[in-house]
Amino acid sequence: MPRQEVSISDIARAAGVSHSTVSRALRDSSLISPQVRAQIQQLAREMGYTPNAIARSLQTQRTKTIGVVVTSIADPFYGDIVKGVEAVTRAAGFSVFLGVSHNDPFQEMQVIESFHQRRVDGLIIASSRITGSFHSRSDRLHIPTVLVNNQTEAQEAPLHWVAIDDKRGAMLAVEHLVQLGHRSIGYLGLGNRPRSNRLRLEGYRQALVQAGITPRPEWIRVVAHDQESEPDDAGLGRQALPELLDSDITALFCYNDMVAIGVLLACRDLGIAVPQQLSLVGFDDVITASYVSPALTTVHQPKLQLGQLAAQTMLDILQNRPVENHLLFPSLIVRSSTASL
Known part of the structure; x- marks a missing residue:
């Protein structure tokens, strides 16, 4: 048989006080003396009393x-x-x-x-x-x-x-690659994150222009999504890399770390050495980014x-x-x- 729940009335009978006194004591009301409050709360614990969240929410509207x-x-x-x-x-x-x-x-x-x-x-x-x-x-x-x-x-x-300041994060990633001497830098984005993808793409373009580099359309790929059959982000990164490689990029900034990890897997499949043949930057700094090989340079989100x-x-x-x-x-x-x- 299921265990009978202990009620406030049960505690009141055991303590020899009124229902309202127990209720106030359990709510730590200052209307009840500290000594009585402590005694009733201790008795409630000994009897295994569990507050009724539904009843409490009806009273407090929370x-x-x-x-x-x-x-x-x-x-x-x-x-x-x-x-x-x-x-x-x-x-x-x-x-x-x-x-x-x-x-x-x-x-x-x-x-x-x-x-x-x-x-x-x-x-x-x-x-x-x-x-x-x-x-x-x-x-x-x-x-x-x-x-x-x-x-x-x-x-x-x-x-x-x-x-997070998505645009600034993208600029940090591209500025890093430019400082390393890269001039042909790609961007691999995701179409199902419209606002952050737009801001990261803007930051990518702005950082290139500030470095005197004109972004080329073939360097940029934003993956569209079929909601019924789309793979996860890593799968999308793995699928999208070969097309970007045709544009002769030497570095790639990815929308997030999971896309970048998919790119790492594709590089392994294609025999492309990272970072010797392709430098790679992600975004997010998820814990997995430090575990993959090579460990992923990334934009850290707090x-x-x-x-x-x-x-x-x-x-x-x-x-x-x-x-x-x-x-x-x-x-x-x-x-x-x-x-x-």
Whole structure:
């Protein structure tokens, strides 16, 4: 038989006090003396009392839960984002629900709707692809929302955000390759991250122009996506490299580390030595980037900090404190996948 849950009434009978006295003591109310509070809380622990979250949420109109939406659980980038979110929310007594959108705006909206049905107090959405339809609906649902590295071009005033400076990160990558003597530098981007891909491509072009190099169309490849059959980012990088090699590039800047790792695999298949024949730079600095061979030069995103700031921004919204958006600056991590021409 299932174990009978211990209720506040059970504790009240055992302690010989009223239901309201136990309820206040368990909430640490100052209306109850510290000695009585301690005695009742100790008795509740001994009896195995577990607070009823549903009943508590009906009283407070808060569930103490945050819904977090990421595009993938396979990409280690999002694992660090969630780790940062969870560290801040746990310390504040909140729990995290996790949903995955797979870079599909329709599926992202479904996850958000399911979180609304569970009455989450707020949403943190990484790499969101949803445009105005969600923004109008989020107002109707009254769900505070914080975006992490938003992928939609429209910057909606009601939504708060934290983000990395994508353009500056791309410039750091290309400037590094130029300093190594490379003049034919390619860019391999992803079409399903429209905003960050545009900004990284802009940074790539600007860094080349500042170095007196005219970007050539054949150096640039932005991979389009078929949502039904697309491989992961590493698979896309592996597939796309041969076409770029026809343009005689000596270095390649990739949209992210997973694409760059796919390029490394393709180089191994084709017998191309990295960095002797092709220098390679990624973006994100996921943990895998330092494990591959050669270790990947990459643009570091402060992923934990992105998650922590998103969570703190959400708590500020929920507690009616002043709220700021945050643009973080990346840095370059030089490893052994790049070398002088």
